[in-house]
Amino acid sequence: MINKAMTEELELYLHIPFCLKKCSYCDFLSFQGNEAEREAYTEALLKEISAYKEFALEYEVTSVFLGGGTPSILNASQMERIMESLRQTFSIRKLGEITIEANPGTLNRDKLRAYRSMGINRLSMGLQSFKNEDLKCLGRIHTCEVFAENYEQARNAGFTNINIDLMSGIPYQTLQGWEENLRQAVKLAPEHISAYSLIIEEGTPFYRQKLTLPPEEEERAMYELTHNLLREHGYLQYEISNYAKPGYACRHNVGYWKRKNYLGLGLGAASLIREVRFSNTSDWTWYLEHSSDPWKIHSQTEALDEKKQMEEFMFLGLRLTEGIGRQDFIHAFHKNIEDVYKQPIDKYLSLGLLEAQNGRIFLTREGISLSNMVMSDFLL
Template structure:
């Protein structure tokens, strides 16, 4: 299969061509692999996912993914992968044979770190014990299981294909397959959900003893069924009660909040996501995947791939839909919209290391944010206050130029 190297010219953002310091050390490198098919599209989902046909083009798609990766290799020569994340869609629709061929092809192109984290997203409705044993043997060592709720009424409202019993069994099957590190994805603020409903879901999840919980509020996103046909969601006071009581329950059971919606047992935060939030690098391959790569000369380039699977698999079309070099004026916001999601923020030194910009370039916004009580007055760290975490958009506005 042959492809053009780019679908569009490089777009420079802001003052991208003005001088910027060379990066002393390149950040860790990750790989995101997007598999865009689902059994059924959920009414709240705004991800690039598409209802699967009875037979998926697994072989053709793996070929395309490796060809796509080949076109990004020139930008990462000599580096190793610290993590890989299979997202979707529902990556667990693919066979172990297909994922094995893909992982082998990736490792032949980019060396793996000795302690690489490899995460696969999976939904309870696609769990098969033999399949997940085979996934574990491939070197996939972390699962992220999309539960959302354990209550049948809520699952039906969300358009999920599994029931509560299947969700519970999925966690047990993951452990039996050899996964001692797995995340459960859980939502709150669901249609007609009470405080007791939300806490019952959390207690069920905690009882399954995952190493990590993603617990976040349902939001209505444009271009979704829920956006056009909004369900009845809990009142703001109920949402606040759920948030407070849920965080207390998670802390009581040893799940420390380290990001806006991420909670983990000691030593078990998601390495791949930490890399995103600390402005690390990642290659994105697959339909609609996004990437961000730093270059030693200080250039930082975001890329995005062709969105529709039929176009991505079409040899006459390019994998890459576009790319953009970040400008100096964009850098404070780009860095901080990720870093300030972390409850402990990041060390201040990381900003010049990852951006090639000086800390002085943050000075005005930093001063305004501190005076507004949104950013902690802590010279060695960039970290939001509790209020800043709650009003993160207001905080980030201080760094827009």
């Protein structure tokens, strides 16, 4: 019997690196994989999970995030074996948040029902746009009609916590087109909306193409419109790109921004455990051969010194609209935040990019749009 008073909180991330087809902008660790590879990967993941049995005794899992890639590519039996193995190895908190990322076109009624019966209680759907021409341009596998069908199936299967991912800054997108997207999203009333802007990453097909992207002022206008329109419909912005109805912020991601312990399982998955960051190997063959011995698949291990911890505390914490708590800083580092960061705090307070209120320091609306510049000043 686990003594809960003795355990620390832990978040779990599981990486499923398969996608039916690579999107034109994607630089995530994902590839197509055939049925045999998906099965071999599932088996390797099960071995990795079980290898944490002893480690798991010291933790209580507060959230699980099945991310990718496209986790919903796995068949229901593969997902069931993964969830079963997680429950056998880890103590998962009752009513803990368990999210699966899913792409329209890889879901159906039976799969969604199966997810619910496995205890998966949050669905994050990668829609990106309600316009088929955008989806085609992005190289997505689905249409908005398929999304609409899957969304309805998800509600019917009993999902009461759904996120929709939307993307702005798509080639040829206009402010009006983006507004139409937002309006269609709020009509469906998902509990959560992630609104990201397209980033052109090196090594992707988009990087090699000459794209006609919305101008910077238009992108900024899209960002402001997102905040205002979603607020009018009851969505609160709690992070730079994330909006939720009250009580529906993604607990897993908030934990990440607050630097809680998290363990990444699967190919290339990253972890932060007791101020040590490490990642699993991204080498497919090595992972499959050695997943039962986690220490063999860990790479890039870095024990964070105090300076690094403070930097992360600041630039991750400032992503949240609630910002940084002065007491939380004292609790973490046994000193006042001004002892370390007086200069950038004073500078950005006077420029109106930061605000201080009720013991918290946070970015203003203008500060959010210049967040990269502000955050870089908190590197020591």
